[in-house]
Amino acid sequence: MNRLIISLITICGWSATLAQRVPNEVENIDYLIVYGTQAPASLGDDDHVQIIFFSVPLNQKLPIYIRVYDPDTGGDHDELHGPANTQTRISVYGGKGTFSKDAQKVNPSGQYNSGNLLAAKVFGNDKAWDNKWYTFGPFNPLQGEVSEAMGGLVFKLIIEGLEGDDGNQYRCFLSEQSQQNVSIEGANAFTYEYTFKLPKRKGISHIYPFIDKSVVSITQYNFDYDHEGEIVIYTVAKNRHEAAVSGSNEWAKSKHPMVEAEKNTTLDLQLLKSQEGENAISVYITNQYDEAIPFFAIPIGGPPKYKYDLKVNLKPSPKK
Amino acid sequence: MKAYLLAFLMALAMAPAQAQSAECEAQHFFEKNPGCGAGVRGFKCIELDVRHSVDENGKEFIYAWNFGDGAIQNGYLTEYCYKNYGTYTISLDLLDPKTKLVVRNELTKTVTLLPPIEYQIDSVQQLNVNFQYDSALLPSIHVKNVYWNFDAHYACGKSTSHTFADRGFHLVAIGVTGTQEGNAVSGCTLMGVFIRKEK
Numbered sequence: 295m296n297r298l299i300i301s302l303i304t305i306c307g308w309s310a311t312l313a314q315r316v317p318n319e320v321e322n323i324d325y326l327i328v329y330g331t332q333a334p335a336s337l338g339d340d341d342h343v344q345i346i347f348f349s350v351p352l353n354q355k356l357p358i359y360i361r362v363y364d365p366d367t368g369g370d371h372d373e374l375h376g377p378a379n380t381q382t383r384i385s386v387y388g389g390k391g392t393f394s395k396d397a398q399k400v401n402p403s404g405q406y407n408s409g410n411l412l413a414a415k416v417f418g419n420d421k422a423w424d425n426k427w428y429t430f431g432p433f434n435p436l437q438g439e440v441s442e443a444m445g446g447l448v449f450k451l452i453i454e455g456l457e458g459d460d461g462n463q464y465r466c467f468l469s470e471q472s473q474q475n476v477s478i479e480g481a482n483a484f485t486y487e488y489t490f491k492l493p494k495r496k497g498i499s500h501i502y503p504f505i506d507k508s509v510v511s512i513t514q515y516n517f518d519y520d521h522e523g524e525i526v527i528y529t530v531a532k533n534r535h536e537a538a539v540s541g542s543n544e545w546a547k548s549k550h551p552m553v554e555a556e557k558n559t560t561l562d563l564q565l566l567k568s569q570e571g572e573n574a575i576s577v578y579i580t581n582q583y584d585e586a587i588p589f590f591a592i593p594i595g596g597p598p599k600y601k602y603d604l605k606v607n608l609k610p611s612p613k614k
Numbered sequence: 615m616k617a618y619l620l621a622f623l624m625a626l627a628m629a630p631a632q633a634q635s636a637e638c639e640a641q642h643f644f645e646k647n648p649g650c651g652a653g654v655r656g657f658k659c660i661e662l663d664v665r666h667s668v669d670e671n672g673k674e675f676i677y678a679w680n681f682g683d684g685a686i687q688n689g690y691l692t693e694y695c696y697k698n699y700g701t702y703t704i705s706l707d708l709l710d711p712k713t714k715l716v717v718r719n720e721l722t723k724t725v726t727l728l729p730p731i732e733y734q735i736d737s738v739q740q741l742n743v744n745f746q747y748d749s750a751l752l753p754s755i756h757v758k759n760v761y762w763n764f765d766a767h768y769a770c771g772k773s774t775s776h777t778f779a780d781r782g783f784h785l786v787a788i789g790v791t792g793t794q795e796g797n798a799v800s801g802c803t804l805m806g807v808f809i810r811k812e813k
Contacts, residue, residue, distance in 0.1 A: 498715060523713050524673070524710075524713055526672075533668075533672035534669075534675075536673050566713045566715050567715075568714060568715060600667075600720075602664055603664065603667040604663070604664050605664075606661070606723060608659070611657075611695055612659070612695070
């Protein structure tokens with residue numbers, strides 16, 4: 295499976311992948327969110343942990359930085375339940391074991407935090423980092439784990455909600471500079487489970503898993519969508535097939551077969567939010583072997599486009 | 615350009631035939647310049663049809679077409695007549711009747727509606743007709759290539775001949791490429807050929 299990803303990335307051109315913001319602008323997701331461990335799952339976070347991988351091209355020579363926007367809990371952007379009392383640990387891993395099987399699972403278990411710990415910091419209600427970027431690094435690109443599957447050097451960012459009951463909303467950026475966000479050509483970011491805050495407004499958000507040649511079917515899982523709209527599967531061959539939608543504090547899942555035309559393409563899981571208001575949800579997708587499929591911040595090959603067959607016929611004006 | 619086209623039209627005359635070049639690109643020229651064909655001129659109405667690409671297992675949407683001149687119509691199959699000739703960008707929006715969300719620019723298509731060309735009709739007796747382009751009538755243009763389209767039979771060269779399949783009226787499309795004051799130019803026009811009945 296993973297070799298196919300490499301070849302596709304190569305075919306589609308790294309040059310198109312220039313913005314390593316997570317969540318990415320094309321996803322129409324404003325913030326990722328992690329809740330403190332005292333927050334109930336009914337708020338939308340099933341496990342209080344988010345794992346994000348960054349892949350850096352093998353030819354990257356300059357140091358890299360992983361920047362986190364608004365890493366504190368309190369002040370702006372966060373979801374507070376009473377006084378801000380939540381702490382979040384953010385850790386960066388590299389080296390052997392970073393891209394471990396356990397880390398590719400949807401729930402943190404086993405050796406999900408394997409690899410060399412390169413940097414870590416615990417953030418609380420810290421005004422110094424409210425509404426600001428905190429920078430981890432510099433890291434030598436060679437501190438990442440070489441992954442043939444992802445065609446580059448992989449770093450891992452683990453965001454863990456510790457004590458507290460608030461929601462910490464944040465963004466990340468893989469950058470070539472420490473004081474501003476400068477994209478690294480050819481890099482990408484991916485994850486196997488997303489917990490995020492949907493935009494307050496009505497609209498369509500997107501998640502972009504890559505469907506490799508071996509995928510026969512996918513099962514999408516979503517948690518705590520609160521029936522705020524619909525979820526559809528959009529691909530080159532599916533024009534928005536309806537998927538199961540969860541209510542409050544529950545999982546919903548639906549299975550969708552993949553046809554030949556959809557293999558080696560990106561799938562667009564679209565969340566059609568039809569109500570105003572805040573809502574955090576968790577989402578993941580598995581293949582027919584119950585293995586989680588990675589979502590890419592930058593869709594490989596670009597977002598899919600359903601292939602319409604539009605016939606245009608010119609006709610004479612009707613006689614008056 | 616229009617003046618050249620008219621002059622070009624006047625330049626057409628009967629002349630001895632010449633063999634078509636082995637590397638004639640006339641078909642390519644007319645495919646690249648669809649406005650040169652008679653069959654696409656003079657229409658102000660279009661029909662849009664996406665019925666065979668509707669995904670029956672997909673979510674139900676209202677298909678809303680924006681015709682690029684402010685008009686909007688709904689449907690998998692729709693027909694619309696513009697007030698004026700011109701180039702229009704048509705876009706398709708999908709309206710979700712359940713969530714009331716709108717997917718913008720799901721599909722876009724640019725169409726050009728060309729006015730008809732007035733053309734001369736020459737009357738001849740024989741099915742086999744010789745054509746020649748007279749460059750003296752366009753002295754400012756250095757004509758490099760002349761392309762002919764006789765009912766989807768193609769020919770190249772300043773001189774050519776064609777044997778029509780039947781008598782009656784036939785429309786011939788003619789294209790030229792060349793240079794004028796160092797700039798590449800191209801154009802096309804039509805001429806009518808009426809083959810009279812044998813006496």
